[in-house]
Amino acid sequence: MQMSNRIKEIIEVILNSKGYVTIGEIAKQINVSDRTVYREIPEVTEIMREYGVQLNTVSKKGMAAVGSLEDMKSLRISLGMEKQIYIVDPRERIDFILLYLLQQDDYIKTEALAIDHHTSVPTVRNDLKKVKEQLGVYDLHLIQKKGEGILLTGSEIEKNALMINILLNHADEATLYQWLRREGDVSNPFTKRMEEYGYLDVMSACYLRMKNIIRDQCELPAMIKDREYLEYILLIAMMIGCHQKGQPYEKVFETENFKGEEQRVTRQVKRELEEEFHILLSQEEEQYIKWVLHMGMIQDTSSVYTVKNRILDSKIHTFIEYVEDRMGLQLIRDKELKESLYVHIERALTRIRSGMCISNPLIEDVKKDYEELFGIIREGADRIFQDDFFPDDEIGYLVLYFAVSLDKVMKRSFRILVVCSGGMGSSKMLAHRVEQEIPEICVSKEVSLVGFGQENLDEYDLILSTIPLYIDKRNYLKVSPLLSSNELEQIHEAIKRHKYKTMRKITVREQERRQLESRDNIESLETLRLLMDTGLRVIRQFRIVETREKDLKNNLLRILSEESLCSLPETEEKMKKQQSYYIPVTDMVYYEAVLARMPEPKLFAAHYHDDQYLSNGEKYTDVIYAVYPDQASEYEKNILNRMLESVIEDRDIQEMIHRADEKGVRQWFGYQFKQYLAELLAV
Structure with a gap:
């Protein structure tokens, strides 16, 4: 049957997919609509059936090709898929080139590498620099000789270890098991390349022979992880391959203190391999079998x-x-x-x-x-x-x-308080629902409305209530006992912000510690002086503007033009980039801008008397503006970040901005800045 190019493309995507692929994924890969792919599926099914390959469809998973190795190969040949392998991902291409170099016994030209890997000579040269970096942890060397080309040198043990690492990095366990059992067509380019180099026979034979040994050891399967198990088999297979080529391993591996169980399994593996391949393994090769097994064993943590x-x-x-x-x-x-x-x-x-x-x-x-x-x-x-x-x-x-x-x-540090009306039934239902949907957290306490007034709310990171509370609505989430998907999303967002805040503080503190440690005492004091001067100016210049301007960017430009006595066009010309986002569980928007030739960072806030709405429907009444110079220093960024964190995370300061309490906000910023300096001095 004649095939159109589109039909070929669809079949290629299905055959190259690792598992099931959806209509949408196929459409995206070949750059057509979902409807177009749907229209072609009957013909795709018919053509695949002619080659003995079935198109298996599973609801919500997609489609997959099912058939024998021979039938799949015939279909691939008819599509021209067996002729060449293209590697697009740069990291994969580097490892693909490395796999190629590991097989070469003589120098090879860069031009030949480029042709073999369907890429340009400059790309290959750039890849070879990264290959050299990758070899840094192995006792292997990339030799480059003018006029001759390149050659990778080193011991066979090191080469084989790197080769197996590459294979395991680019083929998952399921693919490798399927490949070793020779079940169906495995389209992974790295297994194909290993097969081209003649490794499949010895690897498959090792797997089939050794899996019985592992299966017969009742304790061993639980003590070896899947990846380590495959690594063990593949490394042993590489050793057998070297033995068959007359290059037996001669390096001595220390195995004196290994467990008796490992000794017993090693002896059995040695016997099976000698029988399977009709060879006699040396003492060094037996030690290697034992050493690799030990490296893959999960230690008994009780001892x-x-x-x-x-x-x-x-x-x-x-x-x-x-x-x-x-x-x-x-x-x-x-x-x-x-x-x-x-x-x-x-x-x-x-x-x-x-x-x-x-x-x-x-x-x-x-x-x-x-x-x-x-x-x-x-x-x-x-x-x-x-x-x-x-x-x-x-x-x-x-x-x-x-x-x-x-x-x-x-x-563990995320503390939730659950509040209900009177009886505790709804709060227990809500607490159970939260813990069921978000298993990694637990509810710290459940209280009724009567007991709520006696709680210290500062002890909790989030308050959930099934009823309206008399505290500010921005200080808690009102939810139903059964939790809607939207309410769950709000809780997830609160947890995410909590984790982000914690990790960010750690990161900033570590960066500042390194910066201060890298300077001498005089430089450190000078840095602290600059920090104090900049921080004080930001705090003193902070102000809250009441506005009716709905466009956030225009509002900022107006504020800046008033501050700097520049015209609006001049201020807008200086703006290099800007971004904004809604601060979850608040009525506030954060707006950040970078301006060319801005002398120093600034913080502003804007307050609206009426509710405003973003394009996604989020409601807000306040905006916090952060303006950075285009060449802002790290300490300037850190000062603004510390103050912004307090705005984003602290309900009290959000309320002060809402009330346009400039003095209160400045005092709060001053307190936060003092704490920030104290942390730096304690480093």
Whole structure:
């Protein structure tokens, strides 16, 4: 049957999808409407059926191709999909090139790499710089010779370890199990490349032979995680491959203190492999099997803190205390954090001291999302484990353990008070509903309206009530006992703001600590003087303007023109960028602008007598304006940020702005600024 280009595109998307794909996802990828894809599906189904491939549809999940390996391959060949593999994502392309270089025994030209990977020579050269960075944690080297090309050199053990890390980073467990069992067509480009290089046979044979050993050990499956289990099998398969090529592993791995169970399983694995591949493994190869198994085992946490390694236990305790001190939050009581760190660091030290490396597929995201925490843990590891250097990939995993613990601390610190009319039935229903929908928090207390007056409201981060309360409506959320989706969203938003505020304070404090530490005493005092001068001017110049101007930008321009005696066009010309957003659970909007040649930051507020509405329907009566110079220094930004935090988070100051109480707001800013300076001086 003849196929149009669109039909081919739809079938290619379905075949390349990892699992089910929806009509909307297909439409987006080929840049057509959902209706167009719907119209073509009958023909797509018919063509796939001709090749023995069924289009399986599941409600709310989408569609997936189902068929034998041979039928799927025939369909791909008919579409021209088997001819070449395109890698678009830059990170994937770098690893794809690296996988290619790991197979080469001789120099290869950059131009040949570019042709093979369907990209330009400048792109490949740029990728090779990143490849060099990636090799930094391995005992591998990228040699470049003029006129000859490039060559990756190093031991086979190191090359194989990197190769498996790349494969595990780009193929999920389900895909790899399917590939190793040779079930159906696996479209992952990295498994395809490994198959092209001839690794599938030995890997599949190892998997099928060794899975019976693992299955027969009643305790072992519970002690090996999925990724570690696959890593174990794949690394052993690579070792077998080297043995078959006459390049047996000769490096000695320390295995004297390993458990008896590991010794027993290793002997059984050795026997099975020798029988499967008709080979005789050396003592060094047997040690490697044992060493890799130990690296994948989950340690028994009930026996972690024994005489076995009190020194490591003490170091981890000190490590947590160091992070605690720097973060300003208590973590040492988190038993799960301590046990997880013990297990990971023990294995990390074994890897580091053996010259082996681990790849962390999340490392770039971790560095970006937890920048300050990453720096603290990097410094802590260097200080406490002075004899061992932890590469960034290992540090990334340690950051994730601490991030989970910090998240638990911040969730525990969120206190909710639930109020009802008289009988406690509705409050208990509401409390149960909140805890059911948001499991990570718990309700601190439930009170009736009568008991509400005796509560210290400052002790709670959020007040939920099933009835109207006599306090300001911005100080609580009125909700139904069953909680609507909109009400749940408001509670989630309040929790998010609470966590953001906590982490932001930690980040700002850490940045300022580093800035002050990097200067000598005179420079530090000079910085504090500049902070004080700028902060005092911002506070003194703050004012609240009553306005009727509905356009937020025009309103700010008018205020600035009055302040600077400039005309409106001149002020507007200076504005480089601006943004605004509604502050949840308030009647206030935050508006931020950056102006060229602005001498210093300024804070203003505007108050409307009538309710105003944003385009999304949110109601507001007050606006807080923050105006920054285009070249604002860090300390200027931090001063404004500290004051803005108090406006966004504190109901009292919001009420003062609502009442146009300039004097009260200035006094409050003065108090916040004094606290800010005290924290800096305490660093």
